[in-house]
Amino acid sequence: MSFSVFGLEGLPYVSEGDDIARLIYEAAVSIGLEFEDKDIVVVTQKIVSKAEGRIIKLEGIEPSDFASHIGKMMDKDPRLAEVVLMETSRIIRMKGNTLIVETHHGHVCANAGVDFSNVKDGYVTLLPVDPDASARGLSDKLFELTGKKLAVIITDTWGRAWRLGQVDFAIGVAGMAAFRDYRGETDYLGHELRVTNIAVADELAGAAELVKGKSAGVPVVIIRGYDYPEGDGLGSDIVRPVEEDLFR
Amino acid sequence: MSFSVFGLEGLPYVSEGDDIARLIYEAAVSIGLEFEDKDIVVVTQKIVSKAEGRIIKLEGIEPSDFASHIGKMMDKDPRLAEVVLMETSRIIRMKGNTLIVETHHGHVCANAGVDFSNVKDGYVTLLPVDPDASARGLSDKLFELTGKKLAVIITDTWGRAWRLGQVDFAIGVAGMAAFRDYRGETDYLGHELRVTNIAVADELAGAAELVKGKSAGVPVVIIRGYDYPEGDGLGSDIVRPVEEDLFR
Numbered sequence: 001m002s003f004s005v006f007g008l009e010g011l012p013y014v015s016e017g018d019d020i021a022r023l024i025y026e027a028a029v030s031i032g033l034e035f036e037d038k039d040i041v042v043v044t045q046k047i048v049s050k051a052e053g054r055i056i057k058l059e060g061i062e063p064s065d066f067a068s069h070i071g072k073m074m075d076k077d078p079r080l081a082e083v084v085l086m087e088t089s090r091i092i093r094m095k096g097n098t099l100i101v102e103t104h105h106g107h108v109c110a111n112a113g114v115d116f117s118n119v120k121d122g123y124v125t126l127l128p129v130d131p132d133a134s135a136r137g138l139s140d141k142l143f144e145l146t147g148k149k150l151a152v153i154i155t156d157t158w159g160r161a162w163r164l165g166q167v168d169f170a171i172g173v174a175g176m177a178a179f180r181d182y183r184g185e186t187d188y189l190g191h192e193l194r195v196t197n198i199a200v201a202d203e204l205a206g207a208a209e210l211v212k213g214k215s216a217g218v219p220v221v222i223i224r225g226y227d228y229p230e231g232d233g234l235g236s237d238i239v240r241p242v243e244e245d246l247f248r
Numbered sequence: 249m250s251f252s253v254f255g256l257e258g259l260p261y262v263s264e265g266d267d268i269a270r271l272i273y274e275a276a277v278s279i280g281l282e283f284e285d286k287d288i289v290v291v292t293q294k295i296v297s298k299a300e301g302r303i304i305k306l307e308g309i310e311p312s313d314f315a316s317h318i319g320k321m322m323d324k325d326p327r328l329a330e331v332v333l334m335e336t337s338r339i340i341r342m343k344g345n346t347l348i349v350e351t352h353h354g355h356v357c358a359n360a361g362v363d364f365s366n367v368k369d370g371y372v373t374l375l376p377v378d379p380d381a382s383a384r385g386l387s388d389k390l391f392e393l394t395g396k397k398l399a400v401i402i403t404d405t406w407g408r409a410w411r412l413g414q415v416d417f418a419i420g421v422a423g424m425a426a427f428r429d430y431r432g433e434t435d436y437l438g439h440e441l442r443v444t445n446i447a448v449a450d451e452l453a454g455a456a457e458l459v460k461g462k463s464a465g466v467p468v469v470i471i472r473g474y475d476y477p478e479g480d481g482l483g484s485d486i487v488r489p490v491e492e493d494l495f496r
Contacts, residue, residue, distance in 0.1 A: 001459045006250030093494040108410035161409040161495035162356035164488045165427050165447030179413050199413030203454035211249045240412045246341040247409035
């Protein structure tokens with residue numbers, strides 16, 4: 001089995017109201033790329049947030065007392081801290097200038113995914129309100145445009161417990177299962193595999209990151225040839241319920 | 249930019265003392281695959297451990313009182329619990345039948361990586377003593393055999409905090425940097441990127457897992473075309489020092 005991963009070059013800078021599915025389709029047409037059934041389209045959260053208007057101007061944000069406190073304690077703009085708190089359902093860790101939270105979606109990441117890279121000065125982007133709905137919308141629209149059944153994964157770049165550096169994770173999924181479940185199958189020697197349930201959507205997100213580059217501006221990546229598990233998976237499927245989580 | 253990921257079929261079942269680099273080389277020759285400079289050879293920990301004799305027969309293991317207690321509490325074979333404790337430097341969480349530990353290498357995973365899948369009945373495999381040295385040995389030997397500079401990543405399949413399912417992680421690295429560091433570079437709009445230091449070795453490990461399959465027995469994967477960051481990276485570079493870790 002094999003697959004290939006390639007960046008979709010030529011997307012314009014995305015602004016509020018843009019039709020990302022159409023921009024992806026047009027970028028593909030312009031380089032002669034014909035989509036195939038089972039292609040996976042991996043889209044950086046940032047352009048989805050921009051298109052959906054999930055951008056906030058810091059000017060005019062009134063920081064609460066707690067946000068002002070966080071701002072002072074963590075050397076952050078207190079208005080940014082206020083926006084992070086708006087996006088937060090639970091604070092997981094506050095230490096040094098690190099603020100790890102659970103978002104309203106249940107994802108655990110620094111600063112609730114609020115970010116000021118690749119957005120104009122004085123503004124920050126928020127995660128999409130419902131990244132799975134965003135992914136579903138892109139998949140449906142790409143089907144209309146191309147006639148092909150494409151899976152879509154929306155990704156963001158987050159740190160991890162225990163390990164340095166960041167990797168891309170799947171926050172929205174449509175058109176495929178998020179996991180490949182080997183439980184009940186047998187290994188090479190006939191033993192039953194007990195706990196192997198691979199979060200393939202996260203592995204695909206990470207694979208796509210490798211060709212994105214943070215500075216180069218390639219926010220869409222195509223993965224071709226991976227025989228993904230069929231299903232109506234969701235990014236929210238990957239969130240470990242808090243009551244089963246040993247680290248929240 | 250693009251890259252491809254393909255499983256190396258045709259490796260024999262690996263036993264203690266086997267020369268994995270030679271087996272990889274011979275499998276490649278048998279399918280007409282010629283290695284190229286900058287190919288990345290991703291190798292499942294399991295075959296490295298087997299070749300290095302990191303297999304223990306449970307019969308004859310005398311469980312300590314604490315291992316017997318863990319066995320009873322967690323419905324595990326107490327001899328297995330004893331082996332896990334031998335491999336453990338610090339217990340991070342014990343709950344239900346989940347035992348999350350820090351290994352002597354510093355990696356955090358369930359059961360210290362001790363595993364009984366794809367190994368004969370009554371035996372378990374341990375992680376390599378020094379996965380970075382194992383990776384370096386494979387890279388050096390493959391250079392002798394092929395004349396090509398190949399990066400090597402040794403991987404294992406672990407769960408994560410906050411997210412369900414498992415993904416493959418890099419535990420040994422040779423011939424490349426483990427991270428691509430964007431800190432100090434600027435984004436699309438000219439802002440400095442502050443904290444983006446991508447753990448590419450982990451993303452490559454996950455990408456390779458996608459073509460392995462747990463039951464199909466494809467323990468070696470080739471990644472071709474990824475322009476990895478040069479350097480003498482190590483899997484141990486990815487371990488977050490305990491004093492900087494908010495979740496240990």
